[in-house]
Every structure is written in C-alpha cells, then in structure tokens.
Amino acid sequence: xxxxxLTSSLRASVFILVLWxxxxxxxxxxxFANSMSFELKSxxxxxxxxxxxxAINGAARYAExxxxxxxxxGVVADPQFYRSEYVPVDEASFWYLGQPINDVESxxxxxxxxLVDEASRLNLNTASATMLQGLPGIxxxxxxAIIDWRDDNSEPSESxxxxxxxxxxxxxxTCKNAPFESVDELRLVYGATIExxxxxxxxxxxxxxxxxxxxxxxxxxxxxDGRLDQGITAYLTVYTRQLNTRPDGTARVSxxxxxxxRQLLEDNFDTSRANEILGPLGxxxxxxxxxxxxASQMTPDEFAAIEDSLTTTNxxxxxxxxxxxxxxxxxxxxxxxxDEGKAAELxxxxxxxxxxxxxxxxxxxxxDSAAIEQAGPYLTGRTxxxxxxxxxxGRFNRxxxxxxxxxxxxxxxxxxxxxxxxxxxxxxxxxxVHQNLELELESRx
Numbered sequence: 001x002x003x004x005x006l007t008s009s010l011r012a013s014v015f016i017l018v019l020w021x022x023x024x025x026x027x028x029x030x031x032f033a034n035s036m037s038f039e040l041k042s043x044x045x046x047x048x049x050x051x052x053x054x055a056i057n058g059a060a061r062y063a064e065x066x067x068x069x070x071x072x073x074g075v076v077a078d079p080q081f082y083r084s085e086y087v088p089v090d091e092a093s094f095w096y097l098g099q100p101i102n103d104v105e106s107x108x109x110x111x112x113x114x115l116v117d118e119a120s121r122l123n124l125n126t127a128s129a130t131m132l133q134g135l136p137g138i139x140x141x142x143x144x145a146i147i148d149w150r151d152d153n154s155e156p157s158e159s160x161x162x163x164x165x166x167x168x169x170x171x172x173x174t175c176k177n178a179p180f181e182s183v184d185e186l187r188l189v190y191g192a193t194i195e196x197x198x199x200x201x202x203x204x205x206x207x208x209x210x211x212x213x214x215x216x217x218x219x220x221x222x223x224x225d226g227r228l229d230q231g232i233t234a235y236l237t238v239y240t241r242q243l244n245t246r247p248d249g250t251a252r253v254s255x256x257x258x259x260x261x262r263q264l265l266e267d268n269f270d271t272s273r274a275n276e277i278l279g280p281l282g283x284x285x286x287x288x289x290x291x292x293x294x295a296s297q298m299t300p301d302e303f304a305a306i307e308d309s310l311t312t313t314n315x316x317x318x319x320x321x322x323x324x325x326x327x328x329x330x331x332x333x334x335x336x337x338x339d340e341g342k343a344a345e346l347x348x349x350x351x352x353x354x355x356x357x358x359x360x361x362x363x364x365x366x367x368d369s370a371a372i373e374q375a376g377p378y379l380t381g382r383t384x385x386x387x388x389x390x391x392x393x394g395r396f397n398r399x400x401x402x403x404x405x406x407x408x409x410x411x412x413x414x415x416x417x418x419x420x421x422x423x424x425x426x427x428x429x430x431x432x433v434h435q436n437l438e439l440e441l442e443s444r445x
Contacts (some may be wrong), residue, residue: 048092048394052401055092055392060405060416062087063096063115063388067407067414073247073308074382075358076117076326084113091395096388097402097428100206103234103328107227108207111430118385118406119323121237122331124180125150126320129157134334135232137199142191149189150179161190180238182418195221199231205428206230235331239385239417241319243410244311252311255292256285268306277302286312288376290360294369300361307359307381321380325350325357337374342367357381384410385417391428397437402428 062082070077084096098112099120122131124146132143144160154177156162163174169190176188186192198204200212202220208228215224222229244252253264258278265274277296286292289310293303311318322331324346332343345366350357360381367375388405402425406418427434 044395045398048396048399049401050399051090051092051394052094052392052399055089055094055394056390056401056403058089059087059094059096059390059392060388060403063386063390063405063407064414066115067386067409068412071115071383071386071409074242074380074384076323076356076383077115077386078356079114084115089392092392092399093397094390094392095429095433097205097391098389099234099328100228100230103230103330109430110432111205111207111428116387116389117323117326117383118237118387119240119321119380119383120326120328120331121235121240122322122334123240123320124183124186124236124238127334131334131336134330135235136330137196137229138232139191139196142189142196145190146186149176152177165190182420183233183236183238184420186233186236195231197231197233199229199234201228201230201234203425203428204233204422205425205430206234207430210431235328235334237385239406239408240321240383241317241408241410242321242380242382242384244313244316244318246309253309254314255289255310255312264306264309269302273302286376287373288312288379290363290376290379291372293361294364294372300359303361304359307361312377320378321382322378323381323383324360324363324379325381326383335375335378337367337371342371384408389422393437397441400427 066077066082070081084098087094095111096113096115098114099116100108101112122135129140129143129147132138132146133140141159141161144157148157148160148162151157154162154175156164161175162177166173166175173188176185180186186197194202200220200222202212203209206228208226211218212220212222212228213224213226215222246252253260255261258281262274262278265277269277277298280297281292281295284295286295289307289312292310292312296303322335324332329340329343329347332338332346333340335343338346346363349362349366358381360379363375363379364372386407386409388407389402390405391400391402393400400423402422404418404420404422405416407414408417422428
C-alpha cells in the first residue's frame, strides 16, 4: 500500500514538472514568436524607410531633369509641365513641398506643391540692413548683427556685434566676418532666437498645422490667431547668383555702352528702330536694365527679345537679385522704392495674368520712374537656383523621410549646391494629406 502511494505521488510530481516545463516552453515560444513579429515589423519599417530614401534620390534626379528642360534661361518651370504631388516610385511615393501662396495672411492649411524659386527671397549676403529690417519680426539690432557677421572687417556697425561681443558668450566664439554659407548659419549670429528665425512654423512646411495654432497647449508656442508666423528664414537665401552672360555664353551688352548697344538693337530690329530707341536716352547712364527700358520707350515685346542680352555691370557674376515675377509681397516690400502698397499691387498684377510672367517690362506699369530708379538694381525676371523640398514615403505609406535640395542651374547641367535632411522636423504634409493616405491604405487592405 505504501509503495502504491509513493508511486502515485511520484507520478503526480512528474506530471506537475512536465506541466511546468510545457508551460515554460509555451511561454518561450510565445516570447520568441512575439519577438519575431516585432522584428518582422521593424524589418518592414526599415524596408519602407529605405524605399523612401531611394524615392528621394529619384525625386532629386527628376528635379534636375525639370530644371534642365523646363527652367531654361532662368525662366521658372511651370508646374503644369511636371508632377509634384504624390508621385509613385514603385511602392514608394514623393512630394515636392512648395511655398505658401499668400505669405501675408499665412493661413494656408494644406500644402502647396512644386519646386521653390530661391530668387523669390532676399539674399543674406547682399541685402542691406534696411532691407533686412523690412522682414516681419526682425529687430534693428539683429539686422545690424547680420551685416557685421558677413562683412570683412572687425568694426562693429551701429547696434551690431563683432568678436568682442561673441567672446562674452558661453561658450565664446568669434564673429565670422565672411559670407553666409547657409541660412541656418543665422543661428550663430548674436541675438538670434528660434522664434525670430522660424516663428511658429517649427517644421518649416509653410502651412498652419494644428499644433501651431493651439496657444500653449503644445509646442511650438503660438498665439492661436489663425495665422502662421513663418519667421524670417522663410524669406531668405544665400544661393542666388547669375552669370553675366547671354544664353549662348557670350558676354552681355551694357546699356551704358551706346556703341555696343546700337549694334545689338540693329541686329535684332533695324537701323531706323535703333535710332528711335536710342534717341530719348541721350548720354544718360543707367543703374539697371529696368531703368533703361523705362527711358527707352521700347515696346514690352521688343524689350523681352533682348532682355537676356543686357546688363549694367562688367562683373562676371551678379549676386542677390530678386525675381519680381515670383517674389512674395513681404520680400518685395523690402526692396528700396517699393512700399507695402506697391508690393501688393505687383503681386495682384501677377495674379491677374493667365500665364506666368517672364520679363520685368510689366513693372513699369506699376512703379513710377523714381521707384524704378531705386528698385531696378535689385530686380530681375530670371532665376537660376531652385529648392526641391522632397517628402517621401515607402511601402504602405511608412518610412517617412524629408530632404531639402538646392539646385544651381547657372551652369549646365544643374548641380546640387546644398542638401539637408529635415526628417527630424516631423510630418510636413499636413493633416488632410495624412487622412487621405490613411483612407487609401484602408481601402487597399
């Protein structure tokens, strides 16, 4: 009897031990199965991210093609000639994130798509302190500090800052006293703040995201007024430059060299018309080709025919001109001779044209001779630098990536002048695009 009891007890213990071992094996199986599931999801996300990265490289090549074929001779490419929104690349897709249509109201809730014209902005290396002070939210002191940062001397301007000031900072540094290499370099300038540089648009997408219009409920801090403060960096560039040559590579003709100018006019028109154009000019010297056009009494079509052949300088490269055909109202109002009222008129005139403007001749209809004399040296109708702010997603709309490229087309083929990864700034396509992508994904599953 005792032996039977002992045997039964032993069998029970073995059974319990087997149960525990089985339970442990089940737990281990579930653990490894769960780990493999996470690893599979992680691998899928890595694949999506890799696809998004490849899509960005493809989008950059496509942007180079667009600029080479549709933005020739400094004319901004018409968006109708290329795809800029939700462009498929196998399982991935990409977008070219553009700039807001109305930068004064800044109430854009959905993204604008397309390549961005860098000449629609002020050049940090050529704009005067007065021009910089026209930007919203900038201080007189910071504008002066920008001038001191880029100039080649160590003498501080009024309200500015040189190395003596920078040495007091923690950690101390010196004033650069050389041109800006990127707009983000402004963060090193004395007096810079994130609020001044980027405003409420912390992800730099140019649209009013919910977190940028909710007061202090979430970052960034904003005033919840339904309008987006983009900060001053939205209106600045360092890349604008154009070669002082004609489209065929030969030197341009100075409007102040009457002999060469006469030859150009006779080649394009005839001797009689050349005399009619030159007659009213006398010995007058011009600071800009816009000033020459206003005084010459040429027709807009005549001027457009020779505009790319004209200049007022012997410099090999002309830097910092603002494209009056694409610049925003805020930027135009910073140009000498153009106040906010005239800037609004210029933008309204552009918007009223059925086709994009490519010449600067139309500006004569808005500005008087005094304003043209002041503004002319800063204006152009051509652009040779473009930004492709590329947002991409991989398979199943995962693997978000964003990279900003600046292309310089002043020489052929276009080259990448700047590349910056902006993925860390977060989702840039707005709420509506996100919802549309979710609905599309649900319909496919």
